[in-house]
Amino acid sequence: MTQTALNTEAASASGKQVLLDFALQLADDEFLVGHTLCELFDYSGPSLESIVAILSLAQDELGHAAVFYELAHSLGGPTEDWAIYHRPPEDFQSANIAHNRVLDWPMTVVRMALYEHADAARLDALNPTTHEKLGDLVYRVAKEERFHRQHWEAWFVRLAHLPDSRQNVVRALAEYWQQAIDVLDVPDAAELEAELGLDAGALSPPALVDRFLSGVRPLFDRADVQLPAGNPSTWLPGAHSGRRGAHDAAFNEVIGEVRAVHERYPEGRW
Amino acid sequence: MTDQAPQSERSLHEGTALYYVFVQSKKGGRHTHVGDVWAPDSDLALLFAKEHYARREPCVSIWVVPHDRVVASPPEWEEWFQMDQQKRYRLPNEYPADKYIPRSSAQFIQEAYGKPSDGSDGADNG
Numbered sequence A: 001m002t003q004t005a006l007n008t009e010a011a012s013a014s015g016k017q018v019l020l021d022f023a024l025q026l027a028d029d030e031f032l033v034g035h036t037l038c039e040l041f042d043y044s045g046p047s048l049e050s051i052v053a054i055l056s057l058a059q060d061e062l063g064h065a066a067v068f069y070e071l072a073h074s075l076g077g078p079t080e081d082w083a084i085y086h087r088p089p090e091d092f093q094s095a096n097i098a099h100n101r102v103l104d105w106p107m108t109v110v111r112m113a114l115y116e117h118a119d120a121a122r123l124d125a126l127n128p129t130t131h132e133k134l135g136d137l138v139y140r141v142a143k144e145e146r147f148h149r150q151h152w153e154a155w156f157v158r159l160a161h162l163p164d165s166r167q168n169v170v171r172a173l174a175e176y177w178q179q180a181i182d183v184l185d186v187p188d189a190a191e192l193e194a195e196l197g198l199d200a201g202a203l204s205p206p207a208l209v210d211r212f213l214s215g216v217r218p219l220f221d222r223a224d225v226q227l228p229a230g231n232p233s234t235w236l237p238g239a240h241s242g243r244r245g246a247h248d249a250a251f252n253e254v255i256g257e258v259r260a261v262h263e264r265y266p267e268g269r270w
Numbered sequence B: 001m002t003d004q005a006p007q008s009e010r011s012l013h014e015g016t017a018l019y020y021v022f023v024q025s026k027k028g029g030r031h032t033h034v035g036d037v038w039a040p041d042s043d044l045a046l047l048f049a050k051e052h053y054a055r056r057e058p059c060v061s062i063w064v065v066p067h068d069r070v071v072a073s074p075p076e077w078e079e080w081f082q083m084d085q086q087k088r089y090r091l092p093n094e095y096p097a098d099k100y101i102p103r104s105s106a107q108f109i110q111e112a113y114g115k116p117s118d119g120s121d122g123a124d125n126g
Helices: A003-042 A048-074 A080-085 A105-126 A132-161 A163-182 A189-196 A205-223 A249-264 B042-053 B077-081 B103-113
Strands: B017-024 B031-039 B061-066
Touching: A003 A048, A003 A080, A003 A105, A003 A189, A003 A249, A048 A080, A048 A132, A048 B031, A048 B042, A080 A249, A105 A132, A105 A163, A105 A205, A132 A163, A132 A205, A132 B042, A163 A205, B017 B042, B031 B042, B031 B061, B042 B061
Parallel strands: none
Antiparallel strands: B017 B031, B017 B061
16 A cells, blocks of 8 residues: 555544544534523423424424434444543533523523524535535534524514614623534544545634624614624634533533423333 | 403403404315414414414415404304295206316316316205
């Protein structure tokens, strides 16, 4: 075997690992977003209609998690059930915003509008991939996410224009802004370039944040709210994004809820 | 718009209006009334309708119509609608449509509206 072939093989092996990490990031984010949205069932939103609609979005998110876990499994990762019920919590690669819910309507709307825009930024960047399986999933998932974005934006704009809730929207924006940007803490783009046939530049955190900002600006204009205070050049995924195991305290509580029934009835089938 | 809502529903749906939802399951087909949503405005009514009525079944288009914009027949017509007269003479069962409709038109109808009735499923055939 020539040296070149060896190098290619080595690059491909680490590229596969990076792609596996990316698939788990997408899967873990979508799973926890879906799960925490389902909790709203217990909570009264503006109306029964609005909650039923959101539970439908939650099911979409769980469906997206399923296909990304499947992709991860095909790349040598865990099965979906193992990933959710047995994986050490520190192996979850989700960003904190995915589980960091507050059972409050404006908080939920802002969290989800920001999450959807961050999610769209990474899916858009992945869209031109030459990786057939990932490309197919991204295309199909992004189509559903367009509806989700419209849904959360519709609420965002309405709440921002209501005198009673405008301050809550602004407060929630400050609360979730960095957490949304942390979603863009993606695996090493240089490794992904070869594996995915993508330009590494487009997957760099600054490029993804730019994409995210150009997505939220028109929304903020419609809602007549300002970007949070701060220097835009410092808006980058932080070390405490939650990815790579460093989750905040609320994470274990949510995972505990997810696993409660399974741990009590490990032989259960449903 | 909630003026006509029953008293029991009025507080539950305060600030919202009732919309009738129509779903078109394929292009060229008809929009069919599938249910209602209460929503604060027509944009949200559309978004709710998508999640309530188009999340599992095929759909290419949705209409939402404010319920108070629908012109409905008065209740007393219900009795008038009862068909006491035998209406068989109005039905086209004896008309061999295949013979008279040009093939291209028949195909068009089939593509737009699905398989044409072969007359075997009509209630008045027996």
